[in-house]
Amino acid sequence: MALEKVCLTLPTRAGPVSILRDVDLKARSGQSLAIVGPSGSGKTSLLMVMAGLERATSGKVSVAGHDLSGLSEDELALIRGAEIGIVFQSFHLVPTMTALENAALPLEFAGDRDAQNTARALLEEVGLGHRMDHYPAQLSGGEQQRVAIARALSRKPKLVLADEPTGNLDRSTGSTVVDLLFGLQQRRKSTLILVTHDEKLAEACDRIIYMADGRIEREREAALA
Numbered sequence: 001m002a003l004e005k006v007c008l009t010l011p012t013r014a015g016p017v018s019i020l021r022d023v024d025l026k027a028r029s030g031q032s033l034a035i036v037g038p039s040g041s042g043k044t045s046l047l048m049v050m051a052g053l054e055r056a057t058s059g060k061v062s063v064a065g066h067d068l069s070g071l072s073e074d075e076l077a078l079i080r081g082a083e084i085g086i087v088f089q090s091f092h093l094v095p096t097m098t099a100l101e102n103a104a105l106p107l108e109f110a111g112d113r114d115a116q117n118t119a120r121a122l123l124e125e126v127g128l129g130h131r132m133d134h135y136p137a138q139l140s141g142g143e144q145q146r147v148a149i150a151r152a153l154s155r156k157p158k159l160v161l162a163d164e165p166t167g168n169l170d171r172s173t174g175s176t177v178v179d180l181l182f183g184l185q186q187r188r189k190s191t192l193i194l195v196t197h198d199e200k201l202a203e204a205c206d207r208i209i210y211m212a213d214g215r216i217e218r219e220r221e222a223a224l225a
């Protein structure tokens, strides 16, 4: 994943607002990065640009060797599905689908005939073998987040983006979810980029990126790296 001189300017009633300014960032496969910074500093916007959910106004965004800037919406959607896994704070599961159906969804979309079996194996891997046929409302927050992680990682994406993945969870459930996320990321050698306000979680990543006012202010290696 590489960002070169990425700027994001969005129109508002009060005129254009500069959200990201000249952001340069590179992350290798197998690396984990924490994006930290005050509220409104542009962390989520940065994640959205990396995910191709928001188009950079200028600069270059590359994911798994693809330059996202020149792509059509359809091409972007294909690359997002194949190369990028996204985990949100609020789990975004489909309420009318079971854990298994939710986890299998990206694989079904990709036409994978083995979708159900792969999803079943993934749910076992995240410790939910006994909850496959439960609906999201019948699962705890930590269990729902584990389904969301299984779903995000089902197509073995090279880039995993997580926005406050433990934000809605208590400390102990949060740390189970984090261990799982890091474990899967390391086994798959994917790049993990997460936005967090949790210092402990940031220190568990390889690098910590500090954002302020739409810019990368500084970065350092994490203490535990």
Ligand SMILES: Nc1ncnc2c1ncn2[C@@H]1O[C@H](COP(=O)(O)OP(=O)(O)OP(=O)(O)O)[C@@H](O)[C@H]1O
Binding pocket: 010, 011, 012, 017, 019, 037, 038, 039, 040, 041, 042, 043, 044, 045, 046
């Ligand atoms: N669609 C939009 N239109 C205009 N301004 C926006 C839009 N989305 C975000 N912003 C502004 O961009 C800035 C960065 O927002 P962003 O959500 O990326 O910050 P953040 O660092 O993730 O904040 P938080 O920690 O509170 O989630 C904020 O000032 C926000 O008000």
